Amino acid sequence: MIIKKRSLPLEIQLLEALSRRLPVSHPKYTLILENLAKKRAGYHGEKAIDYYLDFISNEKYLILQNLRLQDEKGYFQIDILIVSTCFLLILEVKNIIGTLVFDPQFHQVIRILDNKEEAFPDPLLQIDRQTTRLKTWIQEHSYTHNIPVESLVVVSNPHTIIKATTKPQLIAQKVIHSAYLPSKIKSLEILYSSAILSTKEMKKLVRYLIRKQEDEQKKPLDYYNIHPNEIIKGVQCSRCRFVPMNRQHGLWFCPACASSCKSAHIQAINDYALIISSTVTNQEIKQFLCLSSSATTKRLLSPYANSGVKKQRRYVISQ
Ligand SMILES: [Zn+2]
Structure with a gap:
């Protein structure tokens, strides 16, 4: 068994x-x-x-x-x-x-x-x-x-x-x-x-x-000696891999292949969780997703558990 x-x-x-x-x-x-x-x-x-x-x-x-x-x-x-x-x-x-x-x-x-x-x-x-x-x-x-x-x-x-x-x-x-x-x-x-x-x-x-299972807690950037600034920001198009997609009227649009997707940001948030940190503030993920609106970012982060208030609020984005 x-x-x-x-x-x-x-x-x-x-x-x-x-x-x-x-x-x-x-x-x-x-x-x-x-x-x-x-x-x-x-x-x-x-x-x-x-x-x-x-x-x-x-x-x-x-x-x-x-x-x-x-x-x-x-x-x-x-x-x-x-x-x-x-x-x-x-x-x-x-x-x-x-x-x-x-x-x-x-x-x-x-x-x-x-x-x-x-x-x-x-x-x-x-x-x-x-x-x-x-x-x-x-x-x-x-x-x-x-x-x-x-x-x-x-x-x-x-x-x-x-x-x-x-x-x-x-x-x-x-x-x-x-x-x-x-x-x-x-x-x-x-x-x-x-x-x-x-x-x-x-x-x-x-x-x-x-x-007694121990979870693997590797810090990939330290391990590979990569600076966070070297990580490509933005939402990636799942069809043609272009980065960044643009947010328009509640959808993500790809300027390269003209496809659109409602949930393309989820993989970007998962990537952030894996590579950089399992918790984020609105400001941090707004920058990573290349968004201009904190209100839009807040909506995208709403499914995630959070603690703290205002600018200190941190969302748990680990899978
Ligand atoms: Zn595309």
């Missing part, structure tokens, strides 16, 4: 907003697009696993997707955590096309695509770290039961070829194609046949993990 379903990660929403709001000529623009492509591939890879999770999502297993926990070293993220009464299973999903060559000697993965070689961080080291951190986290949060924690790298694209420079049997134990996941879980069921937790304790652990 999938208990915690993934939503479009905040980081992807952020990068999408930045890609809309940075000039193409900006020095960080290409990096933003590259990071966005990587994050989207990762997200689609995780979604592709859902089909196989359906085979195992019965009463025995509780499944958490996109779990983000905090320990003294900072945040750690688990793509998929499968919880049973006998063991926990961490899945690290990799959506990488081409041929993946695992090199356990140098702890690296080489991707070969179109005769080009590219090195990736070793996902086997990654799952080892996640296992250690999750075990410690569970112990420190007063779950003293010594439940085994297993981990696997799941390659989500069925066309990706998996190879190893040495120890192929060892790699095959830890790296699988998604279609093999249900069989792999069956073999873990045989390996860990005795229950460490009662069903009640298992559900309690899952509830606790969900409650």
Whole structure:
């Protein structure tokens, strides 16, 4: 049973907003697009696993997707955590096309695509770290039961070829194609046949993990070293991407393609929330939407919760 379903990660929403709001000529623009492509591939890879999770999502297993926990070293993220009464299973999903060559000697993965070689961080080291951190986290949060924690790298694209420079049997134990996941879980069921937790304790652990979820709070402008003045202001046309649309008679008009839209400002407000701040004053959003009237701005902000009075009034625009 999938208990915690993934939503479009905040980081992807952020990068999408930045890609809309940075000039193409900006020095960080290409990096933003590259990071966005990587994050989207990762997200689609995780979604592709859902089909196989359906085979195992019965009463025995509780499944958490996109779990983000905090320990003294900072945040750690688990793509998929499968919880049973006998063991926990961490899945690290990799959506990488081409041929993946695992090199356990140098702890690296080489991707070969179109005769080009590219090195990736070793996902086997990654799952080892996640296992250690999750075990410690569970112990420190007063779950003293010594439940085994297993981990696997799941390659989500069925066309990706998996190879190893040495120890192929060892790699095959830890790296699988998604279609093999249900069989792999069956073999873990045989390996860990005795229950460490009662069903009640298992559900309690899952509830606790969900409650301790940490939200990602990245400040994108600091992270990418972008000045707020470099962010493109204005309402963007969804048809031709022109900025800014003009407000006329309660509608947004695009001077480039002549289309009109009633709600085009909503995406601009969301972009502001993602990139700059989750709360705004009338004056701030008026400038960002390139409006001249505070009364119009007030009308557009009316659906949002607010506190404070007059010029100090702040609207909560986070999604
Ligand atoms: Zn347009």
